Each structure stands twice: as structure tokens, then as C-alpha cells.
Amino acid sequence: GQSLEQPSEVTAVEGAIVQINCTYQTSGFYGLSWYQQHDGGAPTFLSYNALDGLEETGRFSSFLSRSDSYGYLLLQELQMKDSASYFCAPPSNTGKLIFGQGTTLQVKP
Amino acid sequence: DTGVSQNPRHKITKRGQNVTFRCDPISEHNRLYWYRQTLGQGPEFLTYFQNEAQLEKSRLLSDRFSAERPKGSFSTLEIQRTEQGDSAMYLCASSLDLGQNSPLHFGNGTRLTVT
Numbered sequence: 699g700q701s702l703e704q705p706s707e708v709t710a711v712e713g714a715i716v717q718i719n720c721t722y723q724t725s726g727f728y729g730l731s732w733y734q735q736h737d738g739g740a741p742t743f744l745s746y747n748a749l750d751g752l753e754e755t756g757r758f759s760s761f762l763s764r765s766d767s768y769g770y771l772l773l774q775e776l777q778m779k780d781s782a783s784y785f786c787a788p789p790s791n792t793g794k795l796i797f798g799q800g801t802t803l804q805v806k807p
Numbered sequence: 808d809t810g811v812s813q814n815p816r817h818k819i820t821k822r823g824q825n826v827t828f829r830c831d832p833i834s835e836h837n838r839l840y841w842y843r844q845t846l847g848q849g850p851e852f853l854t855y856f857q858n859e860a861q862l863e864k865s866r867l868l869s870d871r872f873s874a875e876r877p878k879g880s881f882s883t884l885e886i887q888r889t890e891q892g893d894s895a896m897y898l899c900a901s902s903l904d905l906g907q908n909s910p911l912h913f914g915n916g917t918r919l920t921v922t
Contacts (some may be wrong), residue, residue, distance in 0.1 A: 728908075729908065740898065740913035740914060789909075792855055794863065795850075796852060799848055
């Protein structure tokens with residue numbers, strides 16, 4: 699089986715830094731993906747960690763610790779447009795993603 | 808490349824009717840996935856195709872649901888005898904066959920409302 703835990707909601711102000719944590723339990727772990735979904739929009743790929751450590755892509759970074767079954771998404775210099783839902787999702791060997799309920803991020807002025 | 812295209816964008820149907828949705832993936836993508844999403848939940852996996860072969864189906868997918876990808880390009884998802892519980896956003900995604908590290912590209916979905 700598989701389980702994912704993320705906070706359901708996070709609130710932060712513009713310009714701040716926010717960290718969205720993800721703990722997982724899965725058989726056959728290959729890595730951890732992060733997706734962003736705006737209200738009414740399609741999920742879009744943000745990052746993928748296959749190995750332990752930090753991956754940086756502009757204002758977004760993602761971290762993975764395989765030994766702790768833990769990862770996080772770090773968003774810096776928050777902007778209003780970052781208000782969205784964020785999902786961590788470990789892919790299977792076929793690339794299939796199983797999503798949890800995700801974290802709703804609200805950025806306030 | 809215009810991304811993953813889904814049609815129709817919206818579908819309203821009466822309970823008991825059959826509906827069919829279409830997904831056109833990114834042209835060179837040989838993997839195709841269908842998901843369903845309800846309000847406040849993450850996308851729920853339904854089924855997966857590698858080219859024209861349907862390789863995986865969720866146990867949640869009842870026998871009223873069927874999907875095809877006849878030539879390994881576009882795919883259709885049919886729901887027979889729709890029920891109100893089928894009301895959801897149906898998302899299609901495609902990706903290249905590059906193992907696990909192959910991002911899924913999602914379409915904008917078909918929103919189904921069963922009255």
C-alpha cells in the first residue's frame with residue numbers, strides 16, 4: 699500500500715518563505731515528484747528528486763531524505779500567484795503517480 | 808506542440824446515460840493516464856496505457872468504466888449508466904517512456920456533472 703501525509707493548509711505572506719512537508723510510505727520507492735495545481739487548472743510538474751538532497755529550480759526547491767521517508771517543497775520570495783494546491787507524489791515504475799489530498803497554500807498581501 | 812487536449816471541457820448528463828470523453832496526448836508521448844478529481848481531493852488514478860496497451864486499471868474503476876487507446880495516440884474514456892457519484896473532473900495526462908523520472912503533462916480536464 700501507499701500513504702502520503704502533507705499539511706492540508708498553509709498560509710504565508712508575500713515575500714516570505716514557506717516549506718511544505720511530505721512524509722510517505724510506499725513499496726518500490728523510486729523518487730518524489732511535486733506538482734502544483736491552481737484552482738480550476740491542471741496539475742503541473744514542479745520538480746522530481748530521485749536521490750537524497752536538494753534540487754533547486756528558481757524560487758522553488760525540493761528536498762528528499764529516503765532514509766526518513768520525507769521530503770519537502772520550499773517556496774521562496776512568495777508571490778500571490780503561488781496560491782495553489784501542492785501535491786507530493788512518488789511515481790511507480792510505470793511513472794504512475796498516486797496523489798494525496800495535497801496542501802492548499804494561501805499567500806496573503 | 809499544444810499540450811494535452813481534452814474534449815469536451817464540460818459535460819452535463821442525466822443519470823443513466825452513457826458519456827464518452829476524448830484525450831489527445833502530446834504527440835510523441837507513449838504513456839497515457841486517466842485520473843478523476845473531486846473538489847478538495849487530489850487526482851485519483853483510474854488507468855494507464857503504454858502505447859495502445861492498457862497495462863493498469865485501478866480497482867476503484869467499476870465495470871461501467873472503459874478506456875481505449877486504439878492506435879496508441881488519442882484515448883477515450885466511456886462511462887456507462889452514469890451515476891451522480893461519477894460527477895467529477897476527469898483528467899488525462901501523458902508522458903514519455905523515460906522510467907520514473909518522466910513528468911506527467913496534464914490536460915485541462917473534462918468536468919462531468921450527472922443530474
